[in-house]
Amino acid sequence: TQTTRPQRMLAAVQKSATRGDPRSVVKAIDQFCRQKEWAMNVGDEKGCILDSVVTEVNPATVLELGTYCAYSTVRIASLLPPDAKLITLEFNPHNAAIARQVIAWAGLGDKIQLVEGPSGDWIPKMKEKFGIETFDLVFLDHWKDRYLPDTKLMEECGLLRKGSVLLADNVICPGTPDYLEYIRNSPRYKSQYFRSHLEYTKVEDGLEKSVFLG
Numbered sequence: 368t369q370t371t372r373p374q375r376m377l378a379a380v381q382k383s384a385t386r387g388d389p390r391s392v393v394k395a396i397d398q399f400c401r402q403k404e405w406a407m408n409v410g411d412e413k414g415c416i417l418d419s420v421v422t423e424v425n426p427a428t429v430l431e432l433g434t435y436c437a438y439s440t441v442r443i444a445s446l447l448p449p450d451a452k453l454i455t456l457e458f459n460p461h462n463a464a465i466a467r468q469v470i471a472w473a474g475l476g477d478k479i480q481l482v483e484g485p486s487g488d489w490i491p492k493m494k495e496k497f498g499i500e501t502f503d504l505v506f507l508d509h510w511k512d513r514y515l516p517d518t519k520l521m522e523e524c525g526l527l528r529k530g531s532v533l534l535a536d537n538v539i540c541p542g543t544p545d546y547l548e549y550i551r552n553s554p555r556y557k558s559q560y561f562r563s564h565l566e567y568t569k570v571e572d573g574l575e576k577s578v579f580l581g
């Protein structure tokens with residue numbers, strides 16, 4: 368029977384990456400996507416920008432919207448301080464199942480909590496279910512038309528504090544026009560665009576980093 372792309376990606380990790388070595392997992396996925404099949408991971412070029420933001424913020428709490436196969440989940444978690452926590456939301460059960468195995472292979476199960484379900488349901492429950500007061504860093508990489516509503520929901524739920532950083536993938540391609548318009552014109556955010564390319568291609572894309580001002 369036919370395998371899925373996430374299944375083939377996991378197979379590439381289990382074949383080429385070293386158990387317990389997160390960076391080898393990242394490398395194996397990038398190699399698979401460059402040599403075998405394109406997939407919608409943030410990728411190695413934008414991944415370097417992601418790494419620099421994670422290192423700069425040095426977050427104790429991270430929220431990721433849209434796990435997919437956990438490429439960025441593992442990439443972020445590999446840079447976190449010892450007691451930091453990363454919560455990643457994924458509502459497609461098949462993708463979640465693959466992501467759990469990628470996270471396990473990387474040996475990051477104690478830093479990463481994958482929560483299965485839609486962000487709209489889980490964002491309001493972060494405090495009661497996970498004892499999270501606020502997030503130091505949020506990585507947005509789920510459906511592009513959900514970036515804005517979920518950002519407003521995080522504001523309403525008091526999950527952002529003065530200095531919280533939102534980092535949004537794909538603000539050019541596929542694009543998130545309503546989110547960009549809101550975040551760049553809101554007096555409550557200080558935004559910065561990091562120009563790059565769509566993963567594994569020469570097409571323009573970029574990350575938007577926005578600091579919540581409280």
Ligand SMILES: O=C(NC/C=C/[C@H]1O[C@@H](n2cnc3c(NCCO)ncnc32)[C@H](O)[C@@H]1O)c1cc(-c2ccc(F)cc2)cc(O)c1O
Pocket residue numbers: 407408409432433434435436456457458459462484485486487508509510511513536537540541565566
């Ligand atoms: O579409 C892209 N990403 C979406 C990711 C979705 C993943 O996240 C999960 N997900 C979605 N919404 C929610 C949700 N909440 C919202 C719904 O309730 N709550 C929880 N999980 C959610 C899905 O189940 C997937 O696992 C993309 C496309 C291109 C692209 C560029 C150029 C092309 F030609 C083609 C494609 C490049 C990229 O980097 C991209 O990220």
Ligand SMILES: [Mg+2]
Pocket residue numbers: 407408409508536537
């Ligand atoms: Mg993306």
